[in-house]
Amino acid sequence: MPHSSGGGSHSGGSHSGGSHSSHSSSRSSGGGSSSSSSRRTSNQPFKGAKRYLYYSNNKPYLVYANYDIRKTDYSSLISYIIIYTIFFLPILAGVFWVMISSVHVPKKLDYFENKGKKPEIVIEDNLGIFEDEKALKKSMKAFYEETGIMPAVITVSNETWNEDYSKLENYAYNTYVKRFHDEAHWLIIYSSSYKDNGFDDWYWEGMQGDLTDPIITSERAYKFNISLQNRLLQRDTYSVDEAIAATLDEYRPVMMKTYVDTVRFVIFLFMFLLFSGLSVLSFFTTAKPKKAPENYRNAKLCELTTVYQEACGFCGGVYIIGMHTECPHCGAAIPAHHYIKDAQGNVVQIM
Numbered sequence: 001m002p003h004s005s006g007g008g009s010h011s012g013g014s015h016s017g018g019s020h021s022s023h024s025s026s027r028s029s030g031g032g033s034s035s036s037s038s039r040r041t042s043n044q045p046f047k048g049a050k051r052y053l054y055y056s057n058n059k060p061y062l063v064y065a066n067y068d069i070r071k072t073d074y075s076s077l078i079s080y081i082i083i084y085t086i087f088f089l090p091i092l093a094g095v096f097w098v099m100i101s102s103v104h105v106p107k108k109l110d111y112f113e114n115k116g117k118k119p120e121i122v123i124e125d126n127l128g129i130f131e132d133e134k135a136l137k138k139s140m141k142a143f144y145e146e147t148g149i150m151p152a153v154i155t156v157s158n159e160t161w162n163e164d165y166s167k168l169e170n171y172a173y174n175t176y177v178k179r180f181h182d183e184a185h186w187l188i189i190y191s192s193s194y195k196d197n198g199f200d201d202w203y204w205e206g207m208q209g210d211l212t213d214p215i216i217t218s219e220r221a222y223k224f225n226i227s228l229q230n231r232l233l234q235r236d237t238y239s240v241d242e243a244i245a246a247t248l249d250e251y252r253p254v255m256m257k258t259y260v261d262t263v264r265f266v267i268f269l270f271m272f273l274l275f276s277g278l279s280v281l282s283f284f285t286t287a288k289p290k291k292a293p294e295n296y297r298n299a300k301l302c303e304l305t306t307v308y309q310e311a312c313g314f315c316g317g318v319y320i321i322g323m324h325t326e327c328p329h330c331g332a333a334i335p336a337h338h339y340i341k342d343a344q345g346n347v348v349q350i351m
């Protein structure tokens with residue numbers, strides 16, 4: 001559906017078009033607790049724990065843990081990745097997208113070219129006020145060739161619409177929909193009547209098709225409106241058609257220029273850098289995998305019910321009998337022992 005690109009009147013100045021595109025954005029808020037079952041070590045056995053044997057300062061130690069104490073802890077990295085993916089990443093992507101979309105690179109509209117038919121140039125001066133229709137037509141054609149948007153210019157008297165419509169904008173909308181079955185036209189309606197006191201009571205309204213939005217951005221339409229309004233106020237210099245032609249000529253080269261919404265770009269660039277920095281920071285503070293402590297890395301699962309210690313005959317280091325064939329401290333072979341084992345194969349007594 002077309003929408004107003006703005007307009008103006010003799011007494012009221014120019015106004016900008018209504019907001020048309022409402023970007024509805026829904027963001028799913030993800031969450032949920034992702035705490036991995038807590039890792040626990042203890043000197044005492046507890047439910048779910050296994051017993052590990054490790055050595056420190058040539059002495060054996062036993063520790064109970066509900067996780068493999070020899071392995072690097074990736075649990076915080078995994079939580080980080082989950083939280084990052086459902087929460088941080090969409091925000092970061094959104095911020096990045098808004099940042100990039102503040103750079104407008106207008107592409108010539110190919111609507112009519114794709115249809116394979118050149119659109120008719122509509123100039124309808126029902127008021128009979130145009131002084132150089134040929135020149136206006138030339139300007140409209142040039143505007144079309146540059147942008148792919150076909151302007152149309154119609155003049156009417158105020159009586160044509162002011163009984164049925166409260167605003168020229170509504171009449172312009174209806175005229176657009178009735179006349180143009182596309183969204184690639186830019187209709188400019190100029191309306192006027194002389195009041196009894198001789199005051200020229202004129203209004204004008206632009207109606208742009210949705211396809212023209214990336215080219216006639218609201219900022220450009222706004223500037224166009226001010227420029228056209230100023231020319232329409234200089235009736236000694238410009239006739240109405242000349243004012244429209246001159247403003248189309250003025251904005252034809254501007255319409256296709258790459259345009260950066262600098263304020264938006266800078267704000268979102270700042271936000272993007274901030275979020276990126278936060279993700280890096282939170283990675284190093286919370287997500288870094290924790291390596292197992294040095295002592296734990298060579299730990300062994302120890303399921304012996306009874307534990308006997310013995311000192312190595314070579315290095316004097318203490319080890320647990322039944323867990324090694326070589327001394328865990330110096331690597332010397334451990335002499336054979338005479339064990340008494342229980343039904344499960346555990347050492348219960350040394351002879």
Ligand SMILES: [Zn+2]
Binds near residue numbers: 315317332
């Ligand atoms: Zn030894």
